[in-house]
Amino acid sequence: MSGLAGLFGEPFLRYAFIAGAAIAAASGLSGYFVVLRSQVFTGDALSHVAFTGALAALAAGADLLVGLYGACVLVALAMAALGPRGRADDTVIGSVFAWILGLGALFLSIYTTSAAGTNATSGVNVLFGTIFGLSAAQAVIDSAVATCVCVVLVFIARPLLFASIDESVARARRVPVRLLGTVFLGLVGVTAAAATQAVGALLLLGLLAAPAGAAQRLTARPFRGIWLSVTFAILSVWAGLLIAYAAPKIPPSFGILAVATGIYLTAIALTANGRRALGV
């Protein structure tokens, strides 16, 4: 018990736990819809855009957050606009984000050779996250942004579910399918930008895909699945943080992803005989 008190006595751990939980909730919530709408590849693309956005801001000498959020939201909206019915073709997404990542490599090289960035750690931090390095201000911003994403998503959850599961019927019932798709991708972009600070641009895809994938294997009921997905995500982040705290050699991002992957594997094992574990 005293160990636990000591754990939360450290300010950087408190920030990590609070901001981590908010980011995990936003990722689990939006991830559920990402998986349901078969847009995991789009999430993958956004996570790479986050890297380029952050590095572009660093290379230009601007604030990292501006580049991060700006790039993620812009590209998310562009992808919604490009694709038919708000969903772009795989090869188009792939070509665009591979090129954006190439730009990221360019910005990294500009940044590391410039006077401002004599150490390459910032680039690596963007890629793999620094949740233990969050400052109080960053933790507050990330938590607030992630909470806003959660609130908006809960607000549009019902029509978005309808539009995701049966688009043509939803359209006939005058659900604004296209607008919902665009707003949703924008929210995923914001989530990606917030999660980049915590788990890094390369790993946030795991927070989107693994808890949601596990939840959808365990239950077909949408709202039960959504809460399950959020719970798994928060559980992964907290358990991962504890692992990283106990074993300092292990980066927190790895702990988080290891727990999330473990949960997914367990879900696969439980449903391997062809049944869903928690009712239909």
Next chain:
Amino acid sequence: MIGAAVASTVLEGSRLSWNIVADIRQLFLFSFMVNAFRAGTIVAVTAGALGWFMVLRRQAFAGHTLAIVSFPGAAGAILIGISVVVGYFAAAIAAALVIAAVPRSPGGRARTSESAIVGTVQAFALACGALFVSLYGGFLSGLTGLLFGSFLGVSPGQVDALLAVAAAALAVLGVIARPLFFASVDQDVAEARGVPVRFLSGLFLVLLGCAAAEVSQITGALLVFALLVMPAATAQRVTARPMASFWLTIAVGLVVVWLALAAAYYSVYPVGFFVTTFGFAAFVIAAAGRTAASRSGRVRVPAHAGLTP
């Protein structure tokens, strides 16, 4: 004569002049550039051939994941002190088998569950890479090389290894090309005709993993995907005929890699940036040309007609 040219090049540095012949000759003066061009050629052909099938089968996401997996492979190999090349191929093939082996989700929606699995494999693999790097400690500059590539350190032995793996992968692809094409275009009919669809798709993923492992040794783990997807996406926008677009894919890949290596030689910026930029330029030109052609009233085959599974 050549000795004088080398000396003058070394003195002047690598500078672009208006004399194209001299520029091209200067490119091949150093053996590391010759090795880079050899490796780049092998890599472009392999990535083009496998990437064409990848785009046809709509497995871009799986291809991207296999590409990324080479990073933890290489980092793990460095950590335990074995050859990096072994690490690249072992990781890519293992990931291909995992993606192929996971059971389909109950109640249909195979595509949905598959994409969640692919995403999880990718993120977990990258997390493992971060762990290996952290355990090994202090190879930050090497990390950037693994992620974003470097063509400077290609050894003749590495070129031989690339050539051997590419020849094996392309030979297997040649044997299974016809049934694989059938299974990709119309899976149900192929299955009814007794084509082993599941086996072919697993084997294809392994081949794709090999190609990804090859490419990542030049472009770095994060940019492999550009060479897999961009030439194929370009070619399929130019023509809908399978054979024509297959050869066009390989041609586009070769031109992109050669131009990128030359550009990287004459500038200070990374080769990965040039590979992705030239590839994307080809794609944009092809897409724009297609739009212009259909606007001008020449009725053409719709996008992917005859190729859509």
